[in-house]
Amino acid sequence: AQSVAQPEDQVNVAEGNPLTVKCTYSVSGNPYLFWYVQYPNRGLQFLLKYITGDNLVKGSYGFEAEFNKSQTSFHLKKPSALVSDSALYFCAVRPSPENTGFQKLVFGTGTRLLVSP
Amino acid sequence: DVKVTQSSRYLVKRTGEKVFLECVQDMDHENMFWYRQDPGLGLRLIYFSYDVKMKEKGDIPEGxxxxxxxxxxxxxxxxxxxxxxxxxxxxxxxxxxxxxxTQYFGPGTRLLVL
Structure with a gap:
């Protein structure tokens, strides 16, 4: 069964510093990986996804993520954090459609990012 | 832009009441999902549907x-x-x-059952 781990409940970073939000996964076959962000009292918004190809994926709002197959990780990064990046971030995984049937998306427990001025 | 709307942002209900949560999407999407989100547990799939009148259980369909x-x-x-x-x-x-x-999400309904 597939699973996602976000080992940090909260990440604190000062504005202007680089940020990393960690995600590791377990899935049979090749993974499809996603990052979503949730601002207060809002639904989830898509940030980026990895399907295949270049291990470095660029997404919305200056975020990027690096797929590392050997470490089964998909960490979210941004070179320079903004206070407005403060939100709840979710990593999600699903198997590639090599398997038959519907493949659901499995979400991590979320990491709260707090960027201080 | 895809728009997913949910009928209520906040609901307060009493134990034993029957509760309806509505979701509407405007992009002719085939798949629709219901999740619940709880602190420390992330999102858990309740039910999904891949076509009209079709439904399948997710991880926590009970109730x-x-x-x-x-x-x-x-x-x-x-x-x-x-x-x-x-x-x-x-x-x-x-x-x-x-x-x-990509999954497109609605704004969420925060339900309180008293």
Whole structure:
């Protein structure tokens, strides 16, 4: 069964510093990986996804993520954090459609990012 | 832009009441989902539907049912609300069954069961 781990409940970073939000996964076959962000009292918004190809994926709002197959990780990064990046971030995984049937998306427990001025 | 709307942002219900949560998407998506979000547990899939009148159980279907009579609308029903169903409920949709399209989420309904 597939699973996602976000080992940090909260990440604190000062504005202007680089940020990393960690995600590791377990899935049979090749993974499809996603990052979503949730601002207060809002639904989830898509940030980026990895399907295949270049291990470095660029997404919305200056975020990027690096797929590392050997470490089964998909960490979210941004070179320079903004206070407005403060939100709840979710990593999600699903198997590639090599398997038959519907493949659901499995979400991590979320990491709260707090960027201080 | 895809728009997913949910009928209520906040709901307060009493134990034993029947509760309806409505979700509507405007992009002709085939797949629709209901999740609940709880602190420390992330998002957990309750039910999903890949076509009109079709439904499949997710990870935590107990105490819930769903209805999809029209392609754009997916309803979550709490037959007899209980306090442990107090949660944030999120609806989502995607275009194709088995595809890797992004899931588009509604704003959520925060349900409090007293």
């Amino acid at each position: 819930y049912s769903v209805s999809r009579e029209k392609k754009e609308r997916f309803s979550l029903i709490l037959e007899s609300a209980s306090t442990n169903q107090t949660s944030m409920y999120l609806c989502a949709s995607t275009r194709l069954r088995g595809g890797v399209e």
